[in-house]
Amino acid sequence: MNNRSYSLKEALQNKNARHVLGISGGKDSAALAIYLKDNYPEIHKKVEYFFSDTGAELKEVYDFLDKLEAYLGKKIARLSSGKDFEHWLKLHNNYLPSPRQRWCTRTMKIKPFEAFVGNDTAISYIGIRADENREGYISHKETIKAVFPFIEDGLIRSDIFQLLEHSVGVPEYYKWRSRSGCYFCFFQRQDEWLGLKRNHPDLFEKAKRIEQISGNGYTWVEGKTLDEVVTRAEEREKEQWVIKKADGKTRERWQETICSKGEDDDPEDQACLICSL
Ligand code: SF4
Numbered sequence: 001m002n003n004r005s006y007s008l009k010e011a012l013q014n015k016n017a018r019h020v021l022g023i024s025g026g027k028d029s030a031a032l033a034i035y036l037k038d039n040y041p042e043i044h045k046k047v048e049y050f051f052s053d054t055g056a057e058l059k060e061v062y063d064f065l066d067k068l069e070a071y072l073g074k075k076i077a078r079l080s081s082g083k084d085f086e087h088w089l090k091l092h093n094n095y096l097p098s099p100r101q102r103w104c105t106r107t108m109k110i111k112p113f114e115a116f117v118g119n120d121t122a123i124s125y126i127g128i129r130a131d132e133n134r135e136g137y138i139s140h141k142e143t144i145k146a147v148f149p150f151i152e153d154g155l156i157r158s159d160i161f162q163l164l165e166h167s168v169g170v171p172e173y174y175k176w177r178s179r180s181g182c183y184f185c186f187f188q189r190q191d192e193w194l195g196l197k198r199n200h201p202d203l204f205e206k207a208k209r210i211e212q213i214s215g216n217g218y219t220w221v222e223g224k225t226l227d228e229v230v231t232r233a234e235e236r237e238k239e240q241w242v243i244k245k246a247d248g249k250t251r252e253r254w255q256e257t258i259c260s261k262g263e264d265d266d267p268e269d270q271a272c273l274i275c276s277l
Helices: 008-013 027-039 041-046 059-072 085-091 103-117 149-153 157-165 190-199 201-214 226-247 254-261 267-276
Strands: 018-022 047-053 076-080 122-125 144-147
Touching: 008 041, 008 144, 008 149, 018 027, 018 103, 027 041, 027 047, 027 059, 027 149, 027 157, 041 047, 047 103, 059 076, 076 103, 085 103, 085 201, 190 201, 190 226, 201 226
Parallel strands: 018 047, 018 122, 047 076, 122 144
Antiparallel strands: none
């Protein structure tokens, strides 16, 4: 533990701090809330669960939050930047956010969180697992300390899926997407954009309109329009299907695929864990 983090024991001993846990809509933060409820009821009693809502989340995320609230028996506070994405886009001179210019996370996720905590001393529980080597969002505020229960207790990827399967289930969008976050998130892979087009054609069209009308010449995926991205994804899908058929392989269950792939552990995602952990 460094001077910005606490052990679970230290967190439990601290009587004055607020205890907070950010639910991203993704599997790890949800599993952490479930883990605390089942194994550390004293902490669960104190924890304030929150979700930073960008207003651009998938319906599946809201459904999952409802299930989680019912399981936890506690409310998940919904935080917001007070304005929608289109407002912030205009304010950023119509420059689409990107991995290098991630103003969306700062404005729509981190600021609402820091306003929620204010100047209070707070202990923030973070769902990074023991089998990962990444940092996650830890506030720079001196008054906020982080606790990593999965690292301390040695929980790995397969444990997370077990926790979910025995409680609220795995969020539905994992059938076609490897993480939570805004429907237009630029961290999506090509096949995930195709998944968006198939599962939420209205949102795909909306993302396209933003790119065409407000994108200031930039695209969600560097150097390619969304139409080009999904065309390529469809071609790749066909190629892979031909290879699989030639190998005599059948399709895996989607749960097995996401359990084994670890796609959301990509180091590229490191600074976006407040959105997708
Ligand atoms: S999910 Fe993606 S688009 Fe949404 S705030 Fe996070 S980084 Fe930005």
